[in-house]
Amino acid sequence: MESLDLKRDRCAKGRCAGLICSALVVILAIVVFLFIYIIFPNKETFAPRKGSYDYVIVGAGTAGCVLANRLSEDPLSSILLIEAGDSVHDDKLMQIPLAVMFANTSKYDWKFITVPQKNSFLGSRDKRGTLSSGRVLGGSGSINYMHHIRGSRHDFDAWEKEGATGWSYKDVLPYFIKSEDVQIPELKGSPYRGVGGLLTVSSGTATAMADVYRRGYGELGYSKVDCNGESQIGFCHGQETTRNGERLSTAKAFLEPVADRPNLHVSNNTYITKILVDKNKAVGVEFIRDQTTYRMMARKEVILSAGGIKSPQILMMSGIGPQAHLQSKGINVVKDLPVGQNLENHVMVPISFKDNSSSAYNCSEFDDHLRQYIANKSGPFSKTHLEAGAFLADKDNLPPFTQIIFHSLNSFPFFLKAFPKIFEENKETEDTMKQSCSEAMNNTGNSFMSFVVLLHPKSRGTIQLQSSDPLDSPLIDPNYLDHPDDLKALLKGINHVLKLAETKAFKTIGASPLDPYQEHLPACQELPYPSEEYWVCRIKNYTQTMFHPTSTCKMGASDDPKAVVDPQLRVKGIENLRVVDASVMRSAPSGTTNAPTIMIAEKAADMIRGKDTVKHIRKVTDKLFV
Numbered sequence: 001m002e003s004l005d006l007k008r009d010r011c012a013k014g015r016c017a018g019l020i021c022s023a024l025v026v027i028l029a030i031v032v033f034l035f036i037y038i039i040f041p042n043k044e045t046f047a048p049r050k051g052s053y054d055y056v057i058v059g060a061g062t063a064g065c066v067l068a069n070r071l072s073e074d075p076l077s078s079i080l081l082i083e084a085g086d087s088v089h090d091d092k093l094m095q096i097p098l099a100v101m102f103a104n105t106s107k108y109d110w111k112f113i114t115v116p117q118k119n120s121f122l123g124s125r126d127k128r129g130t131l132s133s134g135r136v137l138g139g140s141g142s143i144n145y146m147h148h149i150r151g152s153r154h155d156f157d158a159w160e161k162e163g164a165t166g167w168s169y170k171d172v173l174p175y176f177i178k179s180e181d182v183q184i185p186e187l188k189g190s191p192y193r194g195v196g197g198l199l200t201v202s203s204g205t206a207t208a209m210a211d212v213y214r215r216g217y218g219e220l221g222y223s224k225v226d227c228n229g230e231s232q233i234g235f236c237h238g239q240e241t242t243r244n245g246e247r248l249s250t251a252k253a254f255l256e257p258v259a260d261r262p263n264l265h266v267s268n269n270t271y272i273t274k275i276l277v278d279k280n281k282a283v284g285v286e287f288i289r290d291q292t293t294y295r296m297m298a299r300k301e302v303i304l305s306a307g308g309i310k311s312p313q314i315l316m317m318s319g320i321g322p323q324a325h326l327q328s329k330g331i332n333v334v335k336d337l338p339v340g341q342n343l344e345n346h347v348m349v350p351i352s353f354k355d356n357s358s359s360a361y362n363c364s365e366f367d368d369h370l371r372q373y374i375a376n377k378s379g380p381f382s383k384t385h386l387e388a389g390a391f392l393a394d395k396d397n398l399p400p401f402t403q404i405i406f407h408s409l410n411s412f413p414f415f416l417k418a419f420p421k422i423f424e425e426n427k428e429t430e431d432t433m434k435q436s437c438s439e440a441m442n443n444t445g446n447s448f449m450s451f452v453v454l455l456h457p458k459s460r461g462t463i464q465l466q467s468s469d470p471l472d473s474p475l476i477d478p479n480y481l482d483h484p485d486d487l488k489a490l491l492k493g494i495n496h497v498l499k500l501a502e503t504k505a506f507k508t509i510g511a512s513p514l515d516p517y518q519e520h521l522p523a524c525q526e527l528p529y530p531s532e533e534y535w536v537c538r539i540k541n542y543t544q545t546m547f548h549p550t551s552t553c554k555m556g557a558s559d560d561p562k563a564v565v566d567p568q569l570r571v572k573g574i575e576n577l578r579v580v581d582a583s584v585m586r587s588a589p590s591g592t593t594n595a596p597t598i599m600i601a602e603k604a605a606d607m608i609r610g611k612d613t614v615k616h617i618r619k620v621t622d623k624l625f626v
Helices: 002-012 019-036 061-071 097-102 153-161 167-179 209-219 251-257 307-317 323-328 365-376 411-422 427-444 482-500 504-508 531-539 594-609 615-625
Strands: 052-056 079-082 179-184 201-203 234-237 263-265 270-278 282-291 292-304 347-354 388-392 403-407 445-456 462-464 473-475 578-579
Touching: 002 347, 052 282, 061 079, 061 251, 061 594, 153 167, 167 179, 167 594, 167 615, 201 251, 209 234, 209 347, 209 504, 270 292, 270 307, 292 307, 292 594, 307 462, 347 482, 347 531, 403 482, 445 482, 482 531
Parallel strands: 052 079, 052 292, 079 263, 179 201, 292 578
Antiparallel strands: 234 388, 270 282, 282 292, 347 445, 388 403, 403 445, 462 473
C-alpha cells in the first residue's frame, strides 16, 4: 500500500506523468468508493405470475421503462415488463457521470461485434468494430454518455413527408416537453422546454473550457443557441440527463417511482426467444428464465422495445422478416417484411488538442474531488465533461450535417484506457497507441478532446440472423462509409475543427490539434499530415461510432416497401404487435438517440391507450408554428 499511496500523492500534486499512475489512481478510487459508499438495499424482481397480462413489454430499456410507467397508470391494465439483463441500481460506480467509460463492455453491455467491414475499421481486429448496447434495466440509457439531444426539427418533418403521418416536429414537440424537467435556469422559461417532467436535464458545464469553446465559435460567426430549442444550428453548452450528481436513466426516472404498482410486474434476467403468433395475431411471448422455458400470453398487445439490434433479431426469430433469409435459417415465415434492413449509425472522428491552461479535467486533486463527490455528489465527478458542442448545416432549412462535441477531459489516459477495449483495435495499434499517448502525456501535459460526428450517413447496413438459435448473437453489418458522401461530410467537419485551432480563443490556451494516431499508424505513416489523403486513411482505418443503431424496423406508410411498422408503430400484417424503440425511426436523428426514443415511447403510450395527455402542452406549442 505504501507505493500505491505514493503514486496517489504524486497525482494529487499534479505530477502524474504516465499511464501507470493514471491506472492506479482509477483503481484506487473505485476501491475506496465501493468501501465507503452507502449501498442501497436490493430491490426485488417480481416473478411473472401464471396466466396472462394485458400488455407484455419486451425490453426494459429506454422506451420500455417509459411505456411501463405510462401504461400502468391505468389500474385496470396489467403489464409485464421483461428484461434480459439485471438492475444497475446497486452498482454505485455506474451512477457516477465521470465513470462513464467503465460502462461500455461492462456486464451491462450486450457487447455486440460487427462483421468485418470493407471501408472502415480497417485497423481494428479482423476489421470489426464494437456496438455497445445496454443489457440492463434502463437499457443503453444506463450505460450511455448522458448527452441530451432531441434532434433537429427538420428530422421529424422529413419523417412525416416520407409517410410517417403524425410524426412532424409540431406533433412530437409536446412529447419531448412532457418528459422533461430542465434544471438549467436560462432555459426554464423557454416554450420549447419542459419543467416538472420525470426526466431531469442538467447543465453539462464543468470547467472553464466551456467559455473557450464559446469564444472560439463566436470568432467563426456562430451564435450560442439552445440545441434543444428553436434552432439547433450554432454553438451550445452541454445538457445531460443527471439528477443530484448521478446518472438518470429511464429505469431510475420512470420505472423506480412506480415499481410498487400492483398492476406492474418486472422480470429481470429473462431472455425472450420469440413472439408467439397465431393466425397473424401476436398472442404472447416465449422466454427463458433460470434455464427453464416459459410462455406468457398477452390479452391486448405485445410491445417490442428491445432496441435497434435486438428488436429485429426477435422479430426474425418469430418468423417476421425477409422471407429468403428466414428460409435459409430454417425458420417458418409468418410475414415477409424488411426487418433488419436500413441500419443506420453515427460514426465519429476524435481530434485531441493541447491545453496549456490545464482547465480540462486531469488527475490533480483527484482525492479531494473523490471525497467531495462522496460527501455531496458535486464537483468534477458529477459531470460527464461533455460540456459543449456545435451543429453545422449547409443551409438554415436543412438538418445539420455534423455535430462537434467537446470532451473537457485529459484525452490521453482516456485513449489508452478506453479506446483499445471499446473499439476493438488490434494488438499492433494498441501497442503503438500506448507509446504515442505516453509520450504525449510526458511532453504535452494537459489536453482535451473533440469529436466530429457524421449525423446523417447515406450508407445503410443490415441485421441478420446467425442461425435459428435465439441465443446466438445476430450478424451486424453496419456497412460504414460505403457511400462516398459520408467520407466527404466527415472531412468537412474535420476541416471545421482545424479552423477552430486558428481562433484567438484556442490559441490563448495553446490549443493546437494533436492526433494520438498520427505517429504510429502503419497504414498511414507515409502520408503527409494533415493532408486530405492522411485523414481519409485515418478515418477508414480507425473509424469510431456513437453506438446509435436505428431504423432496422422503420416506420412508414402502408405502401412503403421499406417500412416494417405503420405510423401507429403496429407491425404490418400482424395484429396486436407494436415496436416502440429507436428501430422504428425513419432515419437517425441529428444528435443522440436517447431523447427521441423517450419521445417515441411517450407518444406510443398515448396511441395505445387512446388518450391525448399533451393537449395542454399543445395549446402552447401550436402557437410556435403560426
